[in-house]
Amino acid sequence: MERVARIRERLQAEGADVFLISNPVNRRYITGFTGSAGLVWISGAKQAILTDFRYVEQVKAECPGWELIRIESYSDTLDELIKEEGVRTLLFEEEHVTVKQLKEWQERFSSVDLQGTSGWVEELRMCKAENEIEHIRRAAQIGDEAFAELLPRIKSGLTEREIALELEFLMRKKGASAMSFAPIVASGPQSALPHARPGERILTYGDFVVMDFGCVVNGYCSDMTRTIVIGEPEEQHLVIYDLVLKAQLEALSAVAPGKTGAEVDAIAREIISAGGYGECFGHGLGHSVGLEIHESPRLSKIDNTVLQPGMVVTVEPGIYVPGFGGVRIEDLVVVTEDGHEVLTSTFKELYVVE
Numbered sequence: 001m002e003r004v005a006r007i008r009e010r011l012q013a014e015g016a017d018v019f020l021i022s023n024p025v026n027r028r029y030i031t032g033f034t035g036s037a038g039l040v041w042i043s044g045a046k047q048a049i050l051t052d053f054r055y056v057e058q059v060k061a062e063c064p065g066w067e068l069i070r071i072e073s074y075s076d077t078l079d080e081l082i083k084e085e086g087v088r089t090l091l092f093e094e095e096h097v098t099v100k101q102l103k104e105w106q107e108r109f110s111s112v113d114l115q116g117t118s119g120w121v122e123e124l125r126m127c128k129a130e131n132e133i134e135h136i137r138r139a140a141q142i143g144d145e146a147f148a149e150l151l152p153r154i155k156s157g158l159t160e161r162e163i164a165l166e167l168e169f170l171m172r173k174k175g176a177s178a179m180s181f182a183p184i185v186a187s188g189p190q191s192a193l194p195h196a197r198p199g200e201r202i203l204t205y206g207d208f209v210v211m212d213f214g215c216v217v218n219g220y221c222s223d224m225t226r227t228i229v230i231g232e233p234e235e236q237h238l239v240i241y242d243l244v245l246k247a248q249l250e251a252l253s254a255v256a257p258g259k260t261g262a263e264v265d266a267i268a269r270e271i272i273s274a275g276g277y278g279e280c281f282g283h284g285l286g287h288s289v290g291l292e293i294h295e296s297p298r299l300s301k302i303d304n305t306v307l308q309p310g311m312v313v314t315v316e317p318g319i320y321v322p323g324f325g326g327v328r329i330e331d332l333v334v335v336t337e338d339g340h341e342v343l344t345s346t347f348k349e350l351y352v353v354e
């Protein structure tokens with residue numbers, strides 16, 4: 001209940017009575033409830049989950065220590081709670097309440113000061129506890145194992161879609177409950193699009209093939225990317241690949257508590273720029289990963305958050321040359337007390353499909 005205590009401290013500091021959670025991911029993080037509908041009410045005196053008939057038994061099983069309030073109408077229940085607790089100031093998550101919802105609350109609870117907040121739970125989520133890291137570690141391991149099984153089967157003549165399907169199948173078979181996102185398999189000129197969708201393109205000699213994928217274990221995501229080449233690489237393949245790999249290794253080794261995301265990003269960016277491909281690396285170096293695939297802080301030019309132990313981030317520089325192809329290499333890494341631990345264990349030397 002450490003997480004609720006942190007919310008209550010903040011409520012007190014703000015002089016507010018209630019914090020209302022409507023983001024499903026934050027709801028899960030704070031209460032353990034994995035269902036798809038509900039509100040969380042945290043006041044000084046009460047911590048309750050408001051949900052409907054469908055989730056009553058699930059809340060009882062998943063959320064010891066939480067009061068369950070079964071609703072017929074959320075607004076009616078909120079009205080009752082506001083009166084019961086004499087609420088004057090209610091804080092809500094402004095990124096997860098619609099304009100329509102807010103208008104309804106403002107009309108109905110006209111005596112209450114309704115204030116939007118941003119990032120309260122997301123900030124708590126930034127540093128992962130050991131059990132959260134354990135789930136991410138397992139998800140990363142499944143990604144490694146799936147890739148190791150897939151790799152010897154990749155050959156020219158297969159389509160991107162067939163490879164993506166196989167990756168998904170292997171990860172599910174090894175225990176993943178879902179994909180972190182639909183796997184990206186991008187070949188040849190398509191690999192120059194950082195977030196290409198796998199299509200019917202057939203793998204051909206001379207192609208780079210970028211594979212970016214991850215899976216979910218107990219709600220927690222993993223993320224990794226490897227790039228291979230079909231047939232003997234040419235000079236440009238080798239130059240680009242080596243540059244991305246060098247940038248990735250240098251940036252990865254710099255990940256440590258006390259560094260900022262911008263500092264780690266700059267290490268990779270300088271290497272790629274010095275190699276003459278600065279214009280071809282147009283995205284940030286990485287992002288945090290947890291219950292969601294993209295979390296804060298980011299490793300990017302514009303994020304000055306100081307890295308702390310327990311943060312889990314990706315390091316994924318890339319070079320994308322329109323018409324030719326692209327390379328991205330991505331590992332998942334935990335910031336530790338004295339540096340970092342890399343969760344992705346797949347090799348990074350250029351793999352050539354004969």
Ligand SMILES: [Mn+2]
Pocket residue numbers: 223224287314316330
């Ligand atoms: Mn990523």
